Amino acid sequence: MTLLSLRDLSVTLRDRMVFSGVTLEIGKGELVGLIGPNGAGKTTLMRAALGLLAHEGDSSLAALHPSARARAAAWMPQAREIAWPVTVEALVTLGRTPHRTRALTAADRAAVDRALDWMDLSEMRHRTATRLSGGEQARVLIARALAQDTPLLMADEPIAGLDPAHQIATMQTFADLARAGHSALVSLHDLGLAARHCSRLILLGQGRVMADGPPADVLTPDLVAQVFGITAYSADTAHGRVFQPLEVLG
Numbered sequence: 001m002t003l004l005s006l007r008d009l010s011v012t013l014r015d016r017m018v019f020s021g022v023t024l025e026i027g028k029g030e031l032v033g034l035i036g037p038n039g040a041g042k043t044t045l046m047r048a049a050l051g052l053l054a055h056e057g058d059s060s061l062a063a064l065h066p067s068a069r070a071r072a073a074a075w076m077p078q079a080r081e082i083a084w085p086v087t088v089e090a091l092v093t094l095g096r097t098p099h100r101t102r103a104l105t106a107a108d109r110a111a112v113d114r115a116l117d118w119m120d121l122s123e124m125r126h127r128t129a130t131r132l133s134g135g136e137q138a139r140v141l142i143a144r145a146l147a148q149d150t151p152l153l154m155a156d157e158p159i160a161g162l163d164p165a166h167q168i169a170t171m172q173t174f175a176d177l178a179r180a181g182h183s184a185l186v187s188l189h190d191l192g193l194a195a196r197h198c199s200r201l202i203l204l205g206q207g208r209v210m211a212d213g214p215p216a217d218v219l220t221p222d223l224v225a226q227v228f229g230i231t232a233y234s235a236d237t238a239h240g241r242v243f244q245p246l247e248v249l250g
Ligand SMILES: Nc1ncnc2c1ncn2[C@@H]1O[C@H](COP(=O)(O)OP(=O)(O)OP(=O)(O)O)[C@@H](O)[C@H]1O
Pocket: 013, 014, 018, 036, 037, 038, 039, 040, 041, 042, 043, 044, 045
């Protein structure tokens, strides 16, 4: 079953082509890392796929009515703005909006509790969200997206600003979701975590998809040099795959 299908997607902003000819599908059970240097177009690609940005080509999500789209995909944007001083629990409960008709159901409450637990927020549920640290606020916004309980989760740099334990735990949560048959498309700059946790990587650069496949096939020395301008150490170890950027190429 396909959760997202892009066909020949292109975006031009202020007369500049950000990317063109992006064709890909995301099926069930995938944790897909969207990687690429600053300005490669990761945010633009996700926003266009969601129908939030004018584009050419087709996106299966953009074609949906907004209410159906909100049940098909959750979206965590890069901006971490929390506008009102509501409690963590109230904010995460907003993730249930696409499913609600009247009062909260037991299923809504269970989804909120599960999302709070996943993001290690249960003890903070009654705190005011705007008074949390930046990383804690990011975890609340991930929890809101998780509470939406959609087949596909799309998140723009969800682990940026989290401490190492919460970065790893969040990637593991996404991987658990994928094992349970959901899928996640997450942009990230930490290539080590991408290599370790993602089942598939999409490498965006030079205005197109440069590679799409298992991490070992995408994070090759040649592509890493060509797209990121760096060298790296990578190995399959007893602790899983290790990828460590080393030097900037001159
Ligand atoms: N509203 C806009 N108008 C004009 N250009 C834009 C606009 N938004 C983004 N861009 C440009 O589009 C390109 C892609 O930006 P985008 O934010 O998608 O990159 P990104 O890969 O997500 O980058 P980063 O890793 O820095 O977050 C950049 O060159 C950016 O300057």
